[in-house]
Each structure stands twice: as C-alpha cells, then as structure tokens.
Amino acid sequence: MTSICEIFCGVFLLLYILQPAYSFSSRTFVGKYFISNQELKTIKVQDWMGCLKHCHEEPLCISYNFDKGLSKRCVLNKHGIEDFIYADSDLVDDAGWIFHQLKPVTKRTNKSRNMIPCQCNCGSSNQCYPPPPGLGDVPEKAASSCKEILEQRRQAQDGAYYLQASPSYKVYCQMTPISDCGDEGGWTLVMKINGSKGTFRFSERYWKEQDAYYQEKYGGDLSEKETKLKTFQLTSFDDMCLGMKTLNDIKWVKIALKRGQQNMEMFPIFQKPYQFGFKEISKEKWEGLVESNLDDTQTDSGSNIRNDKAKVRIGILASKSYIGFGTGGAMGNISCGYVRTDTKQVQPTFGYILIR
Numbered sequence: 001m002t003s004i005c006e007i008f009c010g011v012f013l014l015l016y017i018l019q020p021a022y023s024f025s026s027r028t029f030v031g032k033y034f035i036s037n038q039e040l041k042t043i044k045v046q047d048w049m050g051c052l053k054h055c056h057e058e059p060l061c062i063s064y065n066f067d068k069g070l071s072k073r074c075v076l077n078k079h080g081i082e083d084f085i086y087a088d089s090d091l092v093d094d095a096g097w098i099f100h101q102l103k104p105v106t107k108r109t110n111k112s113r114n115m116i117p118c119q120c121n122c123g124s125s126n127q128c129y130p131p132p133p134g135l136g137d138v139p140e141k142a143a144s145s146c147k148e149i150l151e152q153r154r155q156a157q158d159g160a161y162y163l164q165a166s167p168s169y170k171v172y173c174q175m176t177p178i179s180d181c182g183d184e185g186g187w188t189l190v191m192k193i194n195g196s197k198g199t200f201r202f203s204e205r206y207w208k209e210q211d212a213y214y215q216e217k218y219g220g221d222l223s224e225k226e227t228k229l230k231t232f233q234l235t236s237f238d239d240m241c242l243g244m245k246t247l248n249d250i251k252w253v254k255i256a257l258k259r260g261q262q263n264m265e266m267f268p269i270f271q272k273p274y275q276f277g278f279k280e281i282s283k284e285k286w287e288g289l290v291e292s293n294l295d296d297t298q299t300d301s302g303s304n305i306r307n308d309k310a311k312v313r314i315g316i317l318a319s320k321s322y323i324g325f326g327t328g329g330a331m332g333n334i335s336c337g338y339v340r341t342d343t344k345q346v347q348p349t350f351g352y353i354l355i356r
C-alpha cells in the first residue's frame with residue numbers, strides 16, 4: 001500500500017514541479033514534523049496521497065505534515081520553511097511524520113522575512129517576527145518535565161507547558177525558584193488540595209489510583225482550585241516542594257526522597273506495602289509551613305504515617321498533633337493542614353505539591 005502511494009505521490013509531485021506557474025521545487029522531509037504557528041486544520045486521510053490532495057486543493061495550504069502511523073493525520077499549514085528565520089528549529093525530528101512543502105510561501109508571509117525576530121511573545125506581530133515555539137510550547141514539542149524545559153530554556157517563565165503523554169497535556173511549571181525550596185526552579189505541579197474539602201483525604205482513591213482530577217481546568221496554574229495531574233504517575237523526581245497557604249502567603253518546605261530511591265514517581269509511594277519514603281527534615285521546618293507548633297511528644301514524618309488517631313500521606317505526626325497533606329482519622333476532619341488536639345486547633349490550609 002505504502003509503496004503504491006509513494007509512486008503516485010511521486011508522480012503527483014513531479015507534475016507540480018513541472019507546472020510552469022511554480023518555479024518552485026517542492027521539498028519533502030521524511031521523519032520530520034514542521035511546527036507552524038498557524039495550522040489551517042487537521043484532518044484524517046486514507047494515505048499520503050489524500051493529504052497531498054487536500055493541501056493542493058486548499059488555496060491557503062502551503063505545506064502539510066502527514067502522520068505515517070495508524071492515525072493518518074494530515075495537518076495543513078499556512079506556512080512554509082522560508083517563513084521562519086529559525087527554519088531548522090521548526091522542523092523537528094519525528095520518525096512517524098512526513099513534512100512536505102507543496103507551494104512557495106505567499107507574498108504576505110514572504111514579506112515577513114525582512115522583519116526582525118521578537119524578543120518575546122508580547123503581541124504586535126506586525127513589527128517583529130514571532131519566535132518559533134520552544135520545548136513545551138506546543139503539543140509536538142512536549143517535554144518530560146518542567147525541569148527539562150528549564151534546562152533548555154533558562155529564560156522560561158512560570159506558566160503552563162506541554163508535557164509528554166498520549167495525548168500530551170498542559171501542566172503548571174514553576175520556573176522561577178521558590179526560595180525555601182532552593183535556588184533552582186523547574187518545579188512540576190502534581191496536586192493542589194483544599195484542606196476543608198474531602199477530595200484528597202488520606203483514604204481517598206486519588207492517592208492509590210492514577211486518575212487525574214480537574215487536570216485540564218485547574219492543572220495549569222497555582223489558583224486555589226483542587227487538582228491532581230498525570231504528573232503523579234508520569235513524572236519522576238528526587239525532590240518535592242510542599243506549600244501551605246496561611247492567611248495571605250504560602251510557606252514552603254523541601255523534602256527529598258530517601259537515598260537509593262531517587263528518580264521515581266509519586267504513585268508507587270502510596271501503594272501498599274508502603275516501602276518508600278522521604279529523608280527526615282527538622283520538626284521546625286514542618287512547623288514553618290503553618291507557623292504553629294506541634295505538641296512535644298515524639299514525631300514520625302515522611303509518607304504514609306499513622307497512629308491510632310490520625311493518618312497522613314505526606315507530613316509529620318505527633319501523638320496529639322500533625323501537619324500534613326492527605327490527612328484523615330479521628331484527630332481532625334481535614335484533608336490538608338494542621339491539627340492539635342490539646343489546644344483544640346484545627347486549621348485546614350490550601351496545599352501545593354510540586355516535584356523536580
């Protein structure tokens with residue numbers, strides 16, 4: 001099948017090249033995907049020939065990407081490779097695709113060659129040329145983590161970026177450092193928890209299962225809306241940056257996986273039997289999250305900690321108090337925050353879990 005198409009397509013191409021109206025030789029790249037700032041549309045076609053025909057018949061189509069794999073997707077582009085100053089970086093390696101530029105760029109887009117590249121994506125596309133999308137900016141350039149994006153793009157701003165999965169998805173990346181979590185950014189959002197709600201209590205399935213929760217709606221920012229992202233099972237990490245909102249500001253603390261457990265995902269940590277955990281940090285650091293003190297009894301901290309009155313997915317537990325994320329038990333009915341029974345304090349907080 002494929003070889004028949006390749007012959008047909010070849011003939012078709014030849015006709016193109018021979019047409020006197022086009023003193024333009026079309027360009028075909030196998031194993032490449034062209035990222036256009038303006039895609040006309042994506043359609044499903046039978047084969048390569050179908051994609052070529054669609055682009056030929058659509059007056060605005062300059063080039064197309066054809067997915068050789070099962071999806072047979074055909075992406076029609078308004079642009080050709082001369083349209084981009086950084087043409088090479090827009091033609092990315094992707095073994096499953098074919099890029100084919102059928103027509104020369106139009107006058108309008110050709111003019112843009114004389115423009116200078118913009119320093120930022122700051123609007124007014126008339127005076128300058130938009131920079132090509134970088135790692136994480138478009139689904140085709142999805143990254144494995146926010147850290148990977150920051151390593152390639154030191155100037156990347158805080159915001160939502162595409163991470164790899166099928167299909168890829170948008171995730172909030174904290175690119176600028178959070179001082180209490182060290183002087184490097186590149187943190188990937190995993191969860192946001194409203195301690196007054198029951199969604200992420202200790203016993204809820206979200207800790208044990210892979211389901212996301214309002215990922216598309218609330219996973220792209222730090223707004224106070226509960227979410228759980230696929231990063232829970234897809235993004236591996238060494239360090240975790242935990243935040244709790246008290247009054248108006250968010251307090252943060254950094255914890256690391258135990259030695260020998262680096263580079264793993266959140267998901268297995270909460271699976272029984274519990275065998276993974278975090279390195280100890282001081283009681284004072286945990287207390288800093290809520291600006292309140294635990295009682296003076298012995299504490300246990302890390303992941304999946306419990307006594308007869310309380311259970312904590314991540315946090316610290318004493319006999320009459322705790323500070324934690326994903327909490328439960330008789331001590332207090334909150335899912336995130338601080339509880340101390342001897343002083344009768346129950347302080348639900350809004351919690352953030354980020355990893356790197």
Ligand SMILES: *[C@@H]1O[C@H](CO)[C@@H](O)[C@H](O)[C@H]1NC(C)=O
Pocket residue numbers: 104105106107110113
């Ligand atoms: C586009 O620009 C190139 C180089 O500047 C020029 O050779 C070509 O004729 C232009 N094409 C059109 C369609 O204007």
Ligand SMILES: *[C@@H]1O[C@H](CO)[C@@H](O)[C@H](O)[C@H]1NC(C)=O
Pocket residue numbers: 194195196197224225350
């Ligand atoms: C958390 O949930 C409670 C109860 O539903 C709600 O009243 C409160 O506004 C929420 N907090 C935040 C910060 O959204």
Ligand SMILES: *[C@@H]1O[C@H](CO)[C@@H](O)[C@H](O)[C@H]1NC(C)=O
Pocket residue numbers: 196197198333
């Ligand atoms: C605990 O809180 C949840 C969510 O706010 C609520 O649905 C539940 O009834 C509460 N349970 C108890 C024992 O108060």
